[in-house]
Amino acid sequence: MNRTATALALLASAAASTLASTAAAQTAPDALIAAARDEALEGDTIAWDFTEGVTTEIGPRLAGTKAEARAREWAMAWLKAQGFSNVRNEPYMMRTWVRGEEKAAITAPFTQPMHVTALGNSGSTGAKGMTGEVVVFPSYATLEAIPDGSLKGKIAYISHGMKPTQDGSGYGLAGPARWTGASLAEKKGASAIVIKSIGTDHHRVPHAGGTMFEDGQTPIPAGALSVPDAENLERMATRAAARGEPLMLNLMLTPKVLGQTESGNVLAEIPGSDPGAGIVLLACHLDSWDLGTGAIDDGAGCGIIAAAAKYVAAMGQPRRTIRLLFAGAEEVGVFGGAAYGEAHKDEEHALAMESDFGADRVFAFEQTRLDPALADRLAELLAPMGVVRGTGSAHGGADTGAISEATDPVIVDLKQDGLNYFDLHHTADDTLDKVDPAQLRQNVAAWTATVALLANAPGSIEAAETLED
Amino acid sequence: MNRTATALALLASAAASTLASTAAAQTAPDALIAAARDEALEGDTIAWDFTEGVTTEIGPRLAGTKAEARAREWAMAWLKAQGFSNVRNEPYMMRTWVRGEEKAAITAPFTQPMHVTALGNSGSTGAKGMTGEVVVFPSYATLEAIPDGSLKGKIAYISHGMKPTQDGSGYGLAGPARWTGASLAEKKGASAIVIKSIGTDHHRVPHAGGTMFEDGQTPIPAGALSVPDAENLERMATRAAARGEPLMLNLMLTPKVLGQTESGNVLAEIPGSDPGAGIVLLACHLDSWDLGTGAIDDGAGCGIIAAAAKYVAAMGQPRRTIRLLFAGAEEVGVFGGAAYGEAHKDEEHALAMESDFGADRVFAFEQTRLDPALADRLAELLAPMGVVRGTGSAHGGADTGAISEATDPVIVDLKQDGLNYFDLHHTADDTLDKVDPAQLRQNVAAWTATVALLANAPGSIEAAETLED
Numbered sequence: 034m035n036r037t038a039t040a041l042a043l044l045a046s047a048a049a050s051t052l053a054s055t056a057a058a059q060t061a062p063d064a065l066i067a068a069a070r071d072e073a074l075e076g077d078t079i080a081w082d083f084t085e086g087v088t089t090e091i092g093p094r095l096a097g098t099k100a101e102a103r104a105r106e107w108a109m110a111w112l113k114a115q116g117f118s119n120v121r122n123e124p125y126m127m128r129t130w131v132r133g134e135e136k137a138a139i140t141a142p143f144t145q146p147m148h149v150t151a152l153g154n155s156g157s158t159g160a161k162g163m164t165g166e167v168v169v170f171p172s173y174a175t176l177e178a179i180p181d182g183s184l185k186g187k188i189a190y191i192s193h194g195m196k197p198t199q200d201g202s203g204y205g206l207a208g209p210a211r212w213t214g215a216s217l218a219e220k221k222g223a224s225a226i227v228i229k230s231i232g233t234d235h236h237r238v239p240h241a242g243g244t245m246f247e248d249g250q251t252p253i254p255a256g257a258l259s260v261p262d263a264e265n266l267e268r269m270a271t272r273a274a275a276r277g278e279p280l281m282l283n284l285m286l287t288p289k290v291l292g293q294t295e296s297g298n299v300l301a302e303i304p305g306s307d308p309g310a311g312i313v314l315l316a317c318h319l320d321s322w323d324l325g326t327g328a329i330d331d332g333a334g335c336g337i338i339a340a341a342a343k344y345v346a347a348m349g350q351p352r353r354t355i356r357l358l359f360a361g362a363e364e365v366g367v368f369g370g371a372a373y374g375e376a377h378k379d380e381e382h383a384l385a386m387e388s389d390f391g392a393d394r395v396f397a398f399e400q401t402r403l404d405p406a407l408a409d410r411l412a413e414l415l416a417p418m419g420v421v422r423g424t425g426s427a428h429g430g431a432d433t434g435a436i437s438e439a440t441d442p443v444i445v446d447l448k449q450d451g452l453n454y455f456d457l458h459h460t461a462d463d464t465l466d467k468v469d470p471a472q473l474r475q476n477v478a479a480w481t482a483t484v485a486l487l488a489n490a491p492g493s494i495e496a497a498e499t500l501e502d
Numbered sequence: 503m504n505r506t507a508t509a510l511a512l513l514a515s516a517a518a519s520t521l522a523s524t525a526a527a528q529t530a531p532d533a534l535i536a537a538a539r540d541e542a543l544e545g546d547t548i549a550w551d552f553t554e555g556v557t558t559e560i561g562p563r564l565a566g567t568k569a570e571a572r573a574r575e576w577a578m579a580w581l582k583a584q585g586f587s588n589v590r591n592e593p594y595m596m597r598t599w600v601r602g603e604e605k606a607a608i609t610a611p612f613t614q615p616m617h618v619t620a621l622g623n624s625g626s627t628g629a630k631g632m633t634g635e636v637v638v639f640p641s642y643a644t645l646e647a648i649p650d651g652s653l654k655g656k657i658a659y660i661s662h663g664m665k666p667t668q669d670g671s672g673y674g675l676a677g678p679a680r681w682t683g684a685s686l687a688e689k690k691g692a693s694a695i696v697i698k699s700i701g702t703d704h705h706r707v708p709h710a711g712g713t714m715f716e717d718g719q720t721p722i723p724a725g726a727l728s729v730p731d732a733e734n735l736e737r738m739a740t741r742a743a744a745r746g747e748p749l750m751l752n753l754m755l756t757p758k759v760l761g762q763t764e765s766g767n768v769l770a771e772i773p774g775s776d777p778g779a780g781i782v783l784l785a786c787h788l789d790s791w792d793l794g795t796g797a798i799d800d801g802a803g804c805g806i807i808a809a810a811a812k813y814v815a816a817m818g819q820p821r822r823t824i825r826l827l828f829a830g831a832e833e834v835g836v837f838g839g840a841a842y843g844e845a846h847k848d849e850e851h852a853l854a855m856e857s858d859f860g861a862d863r864v865f866a867f868e869q870t871r872l873d874p875a876l877a878d879r880l881a882e883l884l885a886p887m888g889v890v891r892g893t894g895s896a897h898g899g900a901d902t903g904a905i906s907e908a909t910d911p912v913i914v915d916l917k918q919d920g921l922n923y924f925d926l927h928h929t930a931d932d933t934l935d936k937v938d939p940a941q942l943r944q945n946v947a948a949w950t951a952t953v954a955l956l957a958n959a960p961g962s963i964e965a966a967e968t969l970e971d
Contacts, residue, residue: 089737092614100613144569145561145795148930236705237794237930261933265795268558268934325706326614326734461617461706464730465737 066414066485069344074418074478079115079343080336081470084392086111087319087335088326088465095323096362096369097129097294104319108299108335108359115343117301117357124297125372127362130154132323133287137227137256140164141281143269149227149256150324151286152211153243153365156252158225162285163254165224169270169280173209173217182222188282189218189226192267197233201390201451207231215244215255225254225284229263234456237261241322241459243365254286296320296361298369301339303346305354305488311383313353313488314442315342315480316370316432318363318389325463329454333392333468333476335359341480351488353383360432363389364459367431374435382442383494384487387430388480391457392468393450395479399423401444402499407490411445414482418475423448443494445487447479535883535954538813543887543947548812549805550939552580553861556788556804557795557934564792565831565838566598566763573788577768577804577828584812586770586826593766594841596831599623601792602756606696606725609633610750612738618696618725619793620755621680622712622834625721627694631754632723634693638739638749642678642686651691657751658687658695661736666702670859670920673927676700684713684724694723694753698732703925706730710791710928712834723755765789765830767838770808772815774823774957780852782824782957783911784811784949785839785901787832787858794932798923802861802937802945804828810949820957822852829901832858833928836900843904851911852963853956856899857949860926861937862919864948868892870913871968876959880914883951887944892917912963914956916948 087094087104094104105122112120130153137149165188170176176191191214195207210228218226230240239257246252258266266280273280299319317334321327335357342355360369398420400408412422427446429437437444450472457463487494556563556573563573574591581589599622606618634657639645645660660683664676679697687695699709708726715721727735735749742749768788786803790796804826811824829838867889869877881891896915898906906913919941926932956963 085737089734089741090612092612092734103613143559143561144572235931235933235935237707237933238705261931261935264935265558265561265933268554272558462704462730464704464706464734466704466730466733 063410063414065348066482069348069485070414070478070482073340073344073481074474077340077474077477079340080333080473080477083111083336083339084328084332084468085465087332088328092326093323094319094321094327095131096320096365097127097291097296098131101296101320101361105297105299108319112301112339115339118304119300119302121300122297123300123372123376124295125368126293127296127368129291129294130365131289131291133157133289134285135256136162136285138283139266139269139280140283142273142276142278145265147262147266148237148239148259150239150241151288152215152241152255152257154246154252155244155255155286155288157287157289158254158285160287162283163224164281164283166279167266167270167282169267173214176214176217176221179221181220184218184221184223187223188284189221189223190266191228192263193229195231195233195455197452197455199396199450199452200448201454203233204231204455211242211244211257213245215253216246216250219246219250219253223253227256227258227284230257230260232260232455232458232460235260236462238460238462241324254284256284256286296368298361298373299359301357303342303351303355305351307352310353311381313355313384313484314358314382314433314436315355315484316358316360316387316430318369318432319359320362320364322364322459324459324461326465327463328465328468329391329457329463330459331389333473334388337388337476337480340477341484344481345485345488348485353488355484355488358432363432367434370432371435373432374439377436378439382436382440384445385429385433385437385442386445387433389430390449390451391454392476393453393472394475395420395447396450397421397423397448399425399427399446399448401427402495403443403445404494404496407486407494411483411486414486415479418479420479445483447483449476532879532883534817535951538817538954539883539947539951542809542813542950543943546809546943546946548809549802549942549946552805552808553797553801553937554934555580556801557797561795562792563788563790563796564600565789565834566596566760566765567600570765570789570830574766574768577788581770581808584808587773588769588771590769591766592769592841592845593764594837595762596765596837598760598763599757599834600760602626602758603754604725605631605754607752608735608738608749609752611742611745611747614734616731616735617706617708617728619708619710620757621684621710621724621726623715623721624713624724624755624757626756626758627723627754629756631752632693633750633752635748636735636739636751638736642683645683645686645690648690650689653687653690653692656692657753658690658692659735660697661732662698664700664702664924666921666924668865668919668921669917670923672702673700673924680711680713680726682714684722685715685719688719688722692722696725696727696753699726699729701729701924701927701929704729705931707929707931710793723753725753725755765837767830767842768828770826772811772820772824774820776821779822780850782822782853782953783827783851783902783905784824784953785827785829785856785899787838787901788828789830789833791833791928793928793930795934796932797934797937798860798926798932799928800858802942803857806857806945806949809946810953813950814954814957817954822957824953824957827901832901836903839901840904842901843908846905847908851905851909853914854898854902854906854911855914856902858899859918859920860923861945862922862941863944864889864916865919866890866892866917868894868896868915868917870896871964872912872914873963873965876955876963880952880955883955884948887948889948914952916952918945
């Protein structure tokens with residue numbers, strides 16, 4: 034309460050100043066930035082409003098589909114209502130894959146239904162499904178180790194031991210089973226593959242996500258079992274082996290490829306006063322996997338960056354243009370990020386940041402190419418919220434990848450707590466109730482402080498030694 | 503470790519005694535009972551073995567189906583392998599309802615799929631489904647309050663605010679929406695009903711369970727939405743109302759009634775030395791709802807009572823016959839409990855107990871008609887595990903209801919912690935990973951102490967003042 038009062042008093046005094054508000058913002062003392070940060074921390078409702086709205090009025094929004102198009106229309110209306118400028122859709126075409134029916138059951142020597150979901154780019158079993166013997170691989174490496182062609186007619190199953198990690202590093206450990214396990218299984222001769230969901234929960238909600246085949250490979254049916262189903266399958270496999278009997282799985286997945294359809298990026302801006310100072314790009318993605326409503330992945334991310342931009346705008350016109358990129362088609366191959374990078378590669382980008390790791394608190398920041406004095410000021414501004422200075426460098430997100438490669442902006446990563454993220458990631462359980470409003474406000478506050486500092490900083494925000502690159 | 507060593511020493515000394523083991527058990531000092539209790543507490547694997555086996559080799563086992571029949575065969579083989587006597591199936595016929603396909607989606611003014619499951623006894627929408635306007639009722643009472651026939655052509659929706667409670671009392675508060683909400687909605691003229699799942703979780707796994715129509719009523723389609731879906735529907739309803747537009751739901755549920763099929767109760771015994779001392783009846787139910795694998799409801803319950811009986815048997819032949827009742831068809835109407843009550847009403851039952859509230863720890867005991875001196879000894883035996891003496895009386899469980907009414911046995915309730923029970927109850931998430939082996943062992947230990955005391959107590963275990971009844 035006291036903090037809010039202080040913040041409002043500072044903001045009021047800034048507004049009442051005889052100086053132009055532009056000048057006030059651009060010479061913003063850190064106390065003014067701290068006041069904006071604290072206003073977000075204690076009272077933000079903007080990020081929640083976006084997340085609630087898009088999950089309630091749109092829900093699942095798979096890239097390239099009509100649902101994603103509805104999400105773009107909805108988001109543009111919301112951004113205009115929030116006062117953003119230059120709100121627009123930048124369309125592009127993409128190859129679109131959509132889910133069909135999906136069923137699985139162990140049929141011998143036991144009889145149990147299994148909860149399965151097709152991985153993106155999975156082939157189809159046809160409507161009649163297929164039945165095959167399951168061969169259990171405890172890891173990706175054990176499937177890699179067998180001879181090519183040795184799984185003829187079998188269904189490969191890959192397990193893993195993924196555990197929650199704050200920085201999400203468990204995803205890197207377990208992820209290959211999903212990312213390229215199907216391609217690998219096809220090379221080994223398998224008719225199909227099912228994997229243990231790449232997730233850390235114990236609910237009957239399989240984790241979707243894309244799998245990649247190589248050029249020239251024919252996609253085999255590829256599904257993920259929920260973690261409890263995968264564990265049950267492994268117990269059944271052990272018991273079947275003890276009896277000397279094969280474990281048989283019936284699998285029915287009927288996804289299809291729609292061919293080329295339209296997707297698009299939604300852009301919105303707070304125009305800056307100095308066109309030569311470079312763009313501050315804040316990115317999230319608007320598409321979601323089709324099982325959940327895209328609350329933590331990535332409705333909250335879009336809400337966070339929009340809210341932060343509004344708090345910065347409320348301080349007065351920023352020096353640099355703040356551009357929001359609500360990217361399309363991130364989940365299925367970062368088509369939106371690639372289209373943005375290509376379309377905007379000739380624009381100067383001073384800073385690129387992305388929010389795409391849920392809605393939990395920021396616990397650390399890392400940067401690449403940031404001026405050391407600004408990094409020190411940023412550390413001071415984030416410290417009251419318990420945000421530490423990370424020891425690594427910043428890499429940005431998937432959607433800022435292409436533009437960062439093209440324009441070498443400063444990158445700042447606000448690292449979010451990911452201990453619960455892979456409980457929900459790409460599942461039907463990615464719904465609004467998983468977003469904690471207090472965590473979300475802390476996140477918006479960290480973004481507000483960062484963007485307020487770097488959108489208004491005079492001169493270049495880049496470290497002197499990297500400016501020559 | 504020390505406790506186990508003490509327990510084993512006591513058991514060894516009992517076995518080495520020149521007294522018959524029968525006499526040793528029946529005059530068991532509380533130290534010997536405590537040793538058996540602690541052996542279960544620290545090392546039991548029997549309850550887990552049953553729970554893992556039935557969930558892995560059988561899984562869902564809806565009453566009256568072939569899956570329930572497989573579960574009976576499996577359980578009888580397991581009980582014989584564990585050394586129980588008089589293992590048998592007591593069949594009966596029942597009216598059997600089975601689930602069909604189930605889908606739901608909001609179609610206007612928004613478009614989102616919903617996770618739904620049919621309630622037991624639900625009518626069918628037919629394969630083409632039906633679409634109707636949703637009318638939201640925040641509680642059962644608000645639906646009760648409207649005039650009969652006033653919901654013509656509409657789909658009623660009932661919400662609630664169920665919260666976790668240790669003793670499960672939240673179920674009583676929210677339950678009527680499921681138990682009789684469909685019957686009530688039919689009287690109001692509704693074409694169908696969907697309810698917010700009777701559960702305390704936030705996962706996309708709807709809670710199944712039976713709903714009851716009155717004689718002469720035609721069952722309308724009745725489904726439960728998962729809690730996140732229900733919350734989303736309520737948000738959509740609020741936004742639709744603000745626009746002045748109806749909220750439209752498409753619902754497809756195709757359950758059917760198979761007619762009369764066979765179900766059965768599985769019984770097993772540890773014969774007592776004194777046929778006149780009455781039976782100690784320990785009950786659980788073997789059937790489960792069809793969405794999960796029946797781990798906490800009620801695989802664990804059957805595992806607990808079987809394990810406790812085995813620890814008591816290991817002390818020497820008990821005075822009273824200990825009979826396990828693995829009841830059939832509890833979930834869908836307690837048909838097994840009724841059949842047992844009818845078939846065995848002429849046998850003397852000294853004690854009736856039931857385990858059907860998950861696999862978490864016992865925190866209290868309550869009793870009805872128990873001799874006060876035995877109640878004091880029981881309190882002492884349970885106190886080291888933190889089990890308190892409850893303030894209410896014991897009521898037994900659903901499956902001991904009929905026999906208790908017929909024979910007035912002593913009833914002891916070992917009350918289990920239910921704070922997480924309604925996160926899982928009747929959902930696909932009722933799987934083995936939800937059972938904590940340490941909690942399960944504490945539960946078995948409480949049962950072991952109770953059964954050891956009361957199966958062996960001399961004279962009558964009933965309070966003198968109730969013996970005259």
